[in-house]
Amino acid sequence: MATVQPAVQGTRRFTQQIVYDLARSIRERDVITYEHSRRVAVYAYRIARQLGWSRRAGRDLALAGLVHDLGKTWVQNAILHKESALSSDERHAMQQHPRVGARFLQIYGAPSSLVEVVLHHHEAFNGSGYPDHLAGADIPRGSRVLTVADVCDALTSERPYKAAMERETMRQRIEAGCGVHFDPVVVAAFLELLESDPDSGAHSPPSHLGTPRLPRRVVVARGPSAPLLRRAAVALPSARSLAARENHVAAAVLKRGGSLRYDTA
């Protein structure tokens, strides 16, 4: 019988394997963060391609996108899903997530280029970000792309504590942050993409991206909204709307004090 050889550390296959394993662990811990990460991976890939990066470089960045918020799996639920503003202590705890995620990726043997992109995905172009207050070209270029993709999705997604923002308002916010929060070159590419690609704001991962092919899911939900979540899982909408619907339903469950967990079939 043929045996599957384990991937060798340092190879792309190894990196892909650990990223997919960690993406599964994110999904088990917090489905909202997982779906957000999946869309950020897609947006980052598209922006990178618009910037003229090779497919390979774009895919490497998409892998970083899938685990950019890995560190959030160690943030307490009370902080992660808080509906009101965070206190300064809570904000401090939340802002540890790039370091925590990068540390775990390092322990798992991820390449330093990927670790660096994750570590610096909350830096701002003018140096006002975290964790190291890097500015301009000192911020890894992948992190500069990821930041725009991250904010684009955060603004246009519904969360337990906020409604989704209209695409045009999101565009204006990103434009306003040009040179302050975001790299102007990345913003220019992002705006071009929005103009030229009507799909660039949709939740539809391209099949060639190599996002994790996870086993069929059985949703186990507890709490007052469990029937709602089960109904959404059974309805099996098209791939395009699945992520949006899961996100919406997961937000509703958490808002009503329920909990959820995804099991593999």
Ligand SMILES: [Fe+2]
């Ligand atoms: Fe983050």
